Amino acid sequence: MFGTRGQTTAPVGRSIGDAVTLVDVTMNYGTKYAVVHAVRQVALGFGRGSMTAVMGPSGSGKTTLLHCAAGLIRPSAGQVFIGETDISRLDEDSLARLRRSRISMVFQAYNLLPALTAEQNVMLPLRLAGHRPASAQVIDALRQVGLADRAKHRPGQLSGGQQQRVAIARALITNPEVLFADEPTGALDVHNGREVLSALRHLVDVRGQTVVMATHDPMAAACADRVVFLSDGVVVAEQRQPTPETVAAKLAALGG
Numbered sequence: 001m002f003g004t005r006g007q008t009t010a011p012v013g014r015s016i017g018d019a020v021t022l023v024d025v026t027m028n029y030g031t032k033y034a035v036v037h038a039v040r041q042v043a044l045g046f047g048r049g050s051m052t053a054v055m056g057p058s059g060s061g062k063t064t065l066l067h068c069a070a071g072l073i074r075p076s077a078g079q080v081f082i083g084e085t086d087i088s089r090l091d092e093d094s095l096a097r098l099r100r101s102r103i104s105m106v107f108q109a110y111n112l113l114p115a116l117t118a119e120q121n122v123m124l125p126l127r128l129a130g131h132r133p134a135s136a137q138v139i140d141a142l143r144q145v146g147l148a149d150r151a152k153h154r155p156g157q158l159s160g161g162q163q164q165r166v167a168i169a170r171a172l173i174t175n176p177e178v179l180f181a182d183e184p185t186g187a188l189d190v191h192n193g194r195e196v197l198s199a200l201r202h203l204v205d206v207r208g209q210t211v212v213m214a215t216h217d218p219m220a221a222a223c224a225d226r227v228v229f230l231s232d233g234v235v236v237a238e239q240r241q242p243t244p245e246t247v248a249a250k251l252a253a254l255g256g
């Protein structure tokens with residue numbers, strides 16, 4: 001968890017209850033002549049079976065932090081652990097394997113293939129990995145997001161919220177330890193956004209899924225167990241049991 005330094009049950013900076021741990025993660029973009037310090041010395045843990053929202057003003061480093069945590073980019077300094085695995089030490093092939101098998105990511109754009117049905121989209125990650133998923137497994141993933149009855153529908157026949165829930169089902173099919181979501185409701189109206197958030201919440205409460213979500217939206221953040229606030233790449237605050245009001249007030253104070 002936040003400020004876990006000094007734990008005696010795990011190496012310095014890590015708690016055994018965390019699905020993901022960032023140890024002094026720093027990410028700089030650019031050259032030494034024009035450097036952007038996007039994330040600075042962030043030390044954070046994301047607890048297993050919990051939902052954390054990462055918030056902050058535009059440009060505060062939310063996406064960069066998520067991408068470092070998910071192994072999509074390598075930090076300039078610091079370590080990232082997925083469970084016990086220090087992904088900073090993995091070579092490219094091992095990191096790619098870990099990303100495929102232990103991590104999933106959902107983006108603001110659903111990235112569904114329009115010619116495929118919901119169930120075909122959901123099975124795609126396993127098919128690409130050379131597996132033939134059982135139909136029951138695919139339907140179960142769709143059931144987890146409330147869409148078992150839409151398996152044969154194509155994306156064009158679904159609402160935005162339903163399409164994003166198919167994207168979440170597709171992210172679940174590999175049974176990831178952590179599901180990262182970058183602005184998952186960013187393209188949706190309030191109603192569809194709520195459907196997506198309640199699907200994510202259901203996964204945490206019923207399945208024990210770990211979810212880490214970057215968002216601009218105080219309503220979305222208030223669905224999380226905990227909100228971490230970034231400002232200029234630094235973790236400046238956190239809230240537990242957040243409400244839309246407490247989150248919005250903090251964000252306003254940070255200039256978001």
Ligand SMILES: Nc1ncnc2c1ncn2[C@@H]1O[C@H](COP(=O)(O)OP(=O)(O)OP(=O)(O)O)[C@@H](O)[C@H]1O
Pocket residue numbers: 029030036037038056057058059060061062063064065
């Ligand atoms: N590939 C890149 N090259 C150079 N600078 C980058 C790159 N990606 C992000 N940045 C910069 O890093 C900082 C953090 O960006 P990031 O996208 O992580 O913030 P954010 O909080 O997710 O922003 P937003 O809410 O607007 O999506 C910003 O100053 C941004 O301009």
